[in-house]
Amino acid sequence: MFVTPEGERVLIVDGHTHLWDGRPTNWRNDYGRTFIDTFWSGHVGFTPPDKRWNQDNFRYYGVEKSARDLFVDGYCDAAIMLPVDLREFYNEGFNTTEQCSALKALCPDRVVLNGRIDPREGARGLARLERDHDRFRFKGVKLYTGEWNGNSRGYRLSDDFVRPYLEKCRELGIGILHVHKGPTTHPLDYDAFDVRDVDQVATSFPDLKFVIDHCGMPRIDDFCAVAGQEPNVYGGLALVTSFIRARPRHFKQMLIDLLWGVGPDRLIFGSDYAITSPDWIVEAFMAFELDEAETTEAGHALDLAAKRKILGLNAAKLYGLDVDALLALPPVTVPAGQARDAAE
Amino acid sequence: MTDPAAAGGGIAAATKAARIGDVRARLDQIRDPELDEPVTAMGFIQAIEIAGDDVRVMFQLPTAWCAANFAYLMAVDMKAAVAALPWVASVEIVLLEHFAARRINEAVGQDLSFVAAFPQKAEAELDDLRQTFLEKAFLARQHAVLAALSKPVAILAADWSIADLERQAGESEALGAAAARYLALRRSLPGQRAFVTAGGEAVAAADWPVHLREIRRTAMTLAANAEHCRVLASARTA
Numbered sequence: 047m048f049v050t051p052e053g054e055r056v057l058i059v060d061g062h063t064h065l066w067d068g069r070p071t072n073w074r075n076d077y078g079r080t081f082i083d084t085f086w087s088g089h090v091g092f093t094p095p096d097k098r099w100n101q102d103n104f105r106y107y108g109v110e111k112s113a114r115d116l117f118v119d120g121y122c123d124a125a126i127m128l129p130v131d132l133r134e135f136y137n138e139g140f141n142t143t144e145q146c147s148a149l150k151a152l153c154p155d156r157v158v159l160n161g162r163i164d165p166r167e168g169a170r171g172l173a174r175l176e177r178d179h180d181r182f183r184f185k186g187v188k189l190y191t192g193e194w195n196g197n198s199r200g201y202r203l204s205d206d207f208v209r210p211y212l213e214k215c216r217e218l219g220i221g222i223l224h225v226h227k228g229p230t231t232h233p234l235d236y237d238a239f240d241v242r243d244v245d246q247v248a249t250s251f252p253d254l255k256f257v258i259d260h261c262g263m264p265r266i267d268d269f270c271a272v273a274g275q276e277p278n279v280y281g282g283l284a285l286v287t288s289f290i291r292a293r294p295r296h297f298k299q300m301l302i303d304l305l306w307g308v309g310p311d312r313l314i315f316g317s318d319y320a321i322t323s324p325d326w327i328v329e330a331f332m333a334f335e336l337d338e339a340e341t342t343e344a345g346h347a348l349d350l351a352a353k354r355k356i357l358g359l360n361a362a363k364l365y366g367l368d369v370d371a372l373l374a375l376p377p378v379t380v381p382a383g384q385a386r387d388a389a390e
Numbered sequence: 391m392t393d394p395a396a397a398g399g400g401i402a403a404a405t406k407a408a409r410i411g412d413v414r415a416r417l418d419q420i421r422d423p424e425l426d427e428p429v430t431a432m433g434f435i436q437a438i439e440i441a442g443d444d445v446r447v448m449f450q451l452p453t454a455w456c457a458a459n460f461a462y463l464m465a466v467d468m469k470a471a472v473a474a475l476p477w478v479a480s481v482e483i484v485l486l487e488h489f490a491a492r493r494i495n496e497a498v499g500q501d502l503s504f505v506a507a508f509p510q511k512a513e514a515e516l517d518d519l520r521q522t523f524l525e526k527a528f529l530a531r532q533h534a535v536l537a538a539l540s541k542p543v544a545i546l547a548a549d550w551s552i553a554d555l556e557r558q559a560g561e562s563e564a565l566g567a568a569a570a571r572y573l574a575l576r577r578s579l580p581g582q583r584a585f586v587t588a589g590g591e592a593v594a595a596a597d598w599p600v601h602l603r604e605i606r607r608t609a610m611t612l613a614a615n616a617e618h619c620r621v622l623a624s625a626r627t628a
Contacts, residue, residue: 077489080454084622088455091621176497199511264424267607285618295616299610307607 047373048328048357054350056332057239057358060125060324062259062284062316065112065149066118066141068105075193078135085321092288093322107222109148110380117156120317120324125149126186126361128224128259129162134194142159143178150182155375158365160224161187165211166195172214179218179333185365186222186257187215203242204293212251219372222364224257224282227265241269246277255364257314260285266300270307280364281308283356284316290330298340306346310352401442409440413447416471423520424460425616426527432616433623436486443479445472450486452622458468458490459516462507465498478600521619524575525588526608531572532585538565538603547585548598552576555584 048056086104093099099107107115113389116122127149132140139145143161150157164176177186192200201208203225215223227241241262248256251383259282262269266286273279281304289297306312315331316326336348346352362369401409417438420429429435429449439446447468451461465483472481483498485491499509505512507605535555536544552573559569579590585601586592593601 077454080487080489084453084455088623090625197510253441264618265611266614267604267611289614292621293614296610296614296617300614303607303610305601334430386524 047123048332050350055373056350056354056371057362058121058324058328059315059358059361059365059367060116060120060122060317060357061314061361062282063116063125063127063319064110064129064141064375065109065127065146066106067136067138067145068140070105071139071194072136074133074135074137076313081132081135081140087284088318088321092292094291094326097323097326099320100274104138104320109152112149112320113152113378114380115323115325116319117153118380120319121328122156122324123358123375124156124158124362124367125319126158126316127350128159128160128188128226130188130190130193130226131162131164132190132193147182153342154208156372157377158185158367160184160186160222161220163187163211163215164193164195165205165208166187166198166201168207169267172210175211175214176218179220184218184220186224187220188224188226190226192226198251203247204241204247205370208247209250212247212254215253216254221253222255222257224259226259226263227269244269244279245276248272248279252278254278255280256356257282259316260306261300266303270303273308273312277312279308280312280314280360281313282314282316284318285321287327287331288318288322290327290334296337297365298334301334301348302336302340302344305346305348305352310346310348310355311360313356314364364377399439406440409445410479411440412475413438413440413445413472417447417468418473420464420467420471422460422461423523423527423617424457424612424618425619426523426530426612427616429464432619434464439516444482445478445480445483446482447472448484448486451488452619452626454488454490456619457507458488458494459512459519460483461490461518462486462494462498462504463516465494469498475515505619515532526612528572528588529605530576530609530612531568533602533605534568535572536563536585536605537609538562538568544602545598548593548595551582552584554580566608 048058050056068085071242072209073079074304086101089104090098115145116125127146129143129146146159150159152235155167159182161175161182162177167174191202194200212223225244241258244256244258255278257280258269259275259284261281263285269281273281286297286304289300317327332353334348336344358368362372414430416428417435418428421427422429422432425432434449434451435447436450437448449464449468466484469481469483472478481594483495483625485494488494493507504516505514537548555569555573559566581590581592583592
């Protein structure tokens with residue numbers, strides 16, 4: 047929870063977190079190196095210099111450090127975990143449901159553990175989803191459309207093989223689909239970041255909620271067009287909010303357009319932990335203001351009520367989390383051995 | 391002459407420096423189509439090597455996962471631009487540290503089409519993609535012109551002619567630069583209206599506020615995307 051100088055308590059739900067293993071021992075090939083190195087570039091580029099980690103720590107930080115970064119230092123009352131396998135690049139997977147479940151085990155009341163699906167896995171994948179769901183009881187699943195799988199270099203939500211998976215989610219009561227719109231590289235000639243395929247599935251499955259992680263960056267304009275039309279499409283702000291320090295002018299422009307195009311009720315804060323940590327973003331976002339002309343342009347005020355929604359209430363509502371119960375939870379204590387990592 | 395290169399039939403250092411300058415000037419004209427920014431200004435060019443009349447350009451994108459199609463377009467454009475220099479005998483473009491580097495480098499070296507380069511993984515050539523992003527660049531540049539005007543003037547600018555814009559552009563340096571960039575793309579579309587849609591159509595007065603917002607959003611997306619690339623690229627040297 048974040049407490050304003052006036053004493054207002056603000057629920058914080060980090061809508062986009064991971065627990066990964068990007069160590070060289072886990073690299074299946076050189077793609078394993080380049081993948082985690084891209085994340086590292088994001089970490090260095092966006093994180094304030096005095097809060098940067100060292101590279102080894104970034105590749106693998108473990109469950110206790112993540113509990114500390116999120117729930118002790120990071121103001122978070124709850125965190126949504128978004129697993130992705132990436133077994134083409136990592137021997138044991140990069141950020142699997144199994145790996146993420148360690149944080150759920152440590153902080154069961156604060157962690158929402160989502161599953162992952164890859165609709166290219168056919169009947170085998172559907173059976174796996176059922177098995178995983180039996181074990182973890184998912185409210186949501188993550189689709190990483192850019193993930194490599196065999197000969198495939200990614201897929202689109204409008205591909206025919208996706209529908210059975212969405213129907214299975216519906217059948218199992220999994221109502222939330224997180225879609226990473228990132229560098230889907232297949233087919234290679236497509237505008238790989240296109241978000242318009244979301245439109246089709248959101249219309250076909252009006253009872254499911256689609257959270258578009260990173261708001262379609264780098265295609266926020268297309269994302270706003272889609273989310274403006276489809277009431278079951280949400281904007282996951284991971285990466286967008288990371289601009290707040292290094293590129294505040296661009297952050298403001300993106301936020302104004304997202305408020306105008308999507309509105310404050312369907313935007314969900316996410317730090318993209320551990321690309322960076324929520325503490326400094328939450329502080330900067332709480333201090334961020336739009337002037338009168340910008341508010342007119344955005345069509346919505348960025349007042350305390352809007353900040354509450356974006357930083358926590360929207361995610362709590364989407365996931366059916368009990369706000370009062372979260373705010374009343376005892377503080378997380380982590381063994382003292384893992385002191386906060388100093389900047390290197 | 392004691393320059394070993396010259397003695398070996400190569401070129402003098404001064405000539406070499408001039409030629410590197412020639413190549414760089416050509417590369418200044420090549421834009422990342424997704425960002426509408428020059429590849430040189432984005433810091434993508436890692437090295438320019440000259441051996442006699444042969445040129446090699448090494449470039450690297452901010453991440454190994456940048457889209458292969460845009461990388462391919464840039465490589466093809468760079469090759470054509472450098473090859474057009476009168477003294478150039480051959481050009482090799484080398485993309486570094488990228489998931490599709492080997493295939494892109496081979497294919498551009500052999501002047502293959504994109505589909506021929508990626509027969510299993512590409513379904514069409516990149517002409518449509520290029521056109522889509524040319525249209526986005528056009529709208530973003532239009533936004534830059536209108537943003538350089540004061541708000542009341544921008545609202546009135548809906549029915550300006552190209553001549554009106556050129557007249558106004560002489561008034562201020564900032565507007566002049568934005569207008570020059572915009573008109574460079576505007577002139578390939580028909581009509582005399584200064585501000586038109588990407589399809590070249592006039593915008594009805596009633597639609598003008600919506601149009602202003604749309605082009606603002608397009609410009610914001612392009613600019614934020616370019617900033618993201620700069621942030622990631624800067625981390626490489628941090």
